[in-house]
Amino acid sequence: MQITTDKRPSAVRHGAAGIAFAAVLAAATVTATGVAGAAGAAGPAPSYDFGDCPALPAGVDAARWKCEVLTATGSLTLGSRTLPELAPMTITHAEGPLPDGAAGQVWGALRGGPTDVPGGILGVPAGHPNPRLGRLSLQPEYGGRSDFYSVGDDMGLFTLRFRAIGPALPDGCVIGAGETPIEIRLKRTGKSQWVSKNPPVIKFDARDDTFTAPAATGCGPLGRLLNDRLGLPSATGNSIALSAHYTFKTYDQLPPRA
Structure with missing residues (x-):
């Protein structure tokens, strides 16, 4: 269980404590009279699975803790x-007040499938008779650190690593391994939209084009070729743009954990 405590000044901490990052943005940008119109414009909401909701810290009030589930699609420029078109990602975490009143968070899970890299590791052009030759895909994984309390349009941070997958690559081939994960600091773009009030579902767009991307490591003899192909390491020019749906339930609404 990863438990983090918000270390920001109390005026910021107590203003954000227990309020999900997307809900903060929605409350600031969608008025009560505009909910119906915004929901119609946002389109249908995806279904949600709360199975990755983490166990709560000891001594907290379950009714004041939220399990938050975010599903996102988008694009990625790495090097x-x-x-x-990134494969869909789902991020689950919990947040609420700790027994001492500080704002706490517990990481749940990141789930996302692999996304093929056009041209693969060899740069095979479109229309090649063997399009799977040198196939390469990237699969996101949690990088070990997150802070989802937001301030204004700044939506906190989470760290990612990308596992490079291909027939000729070992299992340990990773971009952002160990102590050098990729730090994503999303900033909301445009207005949030209510898709549904019951259950609460909010749609928003966000991006980050400020992060650095380290070289892939643990890739065996093809490591240099892979990094050359991806243009890694890369200090600038990296970006991620996400279109996300977000929902939550308080822990007293969730089934008892076994």
Whole structure:
């Protein structure tokens, strides 16, 4: 269980404590009279699974803790390669007040499938008779640190690593391994929209084009080729743009844990 405590000044901490980051943005940008119109414009909401909700810290009030589930699609530019359609990602975490009144968070899970890199590790052009030759895909994984309390349009941070997957690559081939994960600091773009009030579902867009991307490591003899192909390491030009749906339940609404 990863438990973090918000260390910001009390005026900020207590203003955000127990309030999900997307809900903060929605409350600031969607008025009560505009909910119906915004919901119609936002389109249908995805279904949600609360199975990754983490166990709560000892001594907290379950009714004041929320399990938050975010599903997102989007695009990624990493080094010199752009993946225009990322496989969907789901991020689950919990937040609420700790027994001492500080704002606490517990990480749940990140789930996301692999996304093929156009051209693969060899740069095979479109229309090649063997399009799977040198196939390469990137799969996101949690990097070990997160802070989802938001301030204004700044939506906190979470860290990612990307596992490089291909027939000729070992299992340990990773971009952002160990102590050098990729730090994503999303900033909301545009207005949040209520898709549904019951259950609460909010749609928003966010991006980050300020992060650095380290070289892949643990890739065996093809490591240099892989990094050259992806243009890694890369200090600038990296970006991630997400279109996300977000929902939550308080822990007293969730089934008892076994």
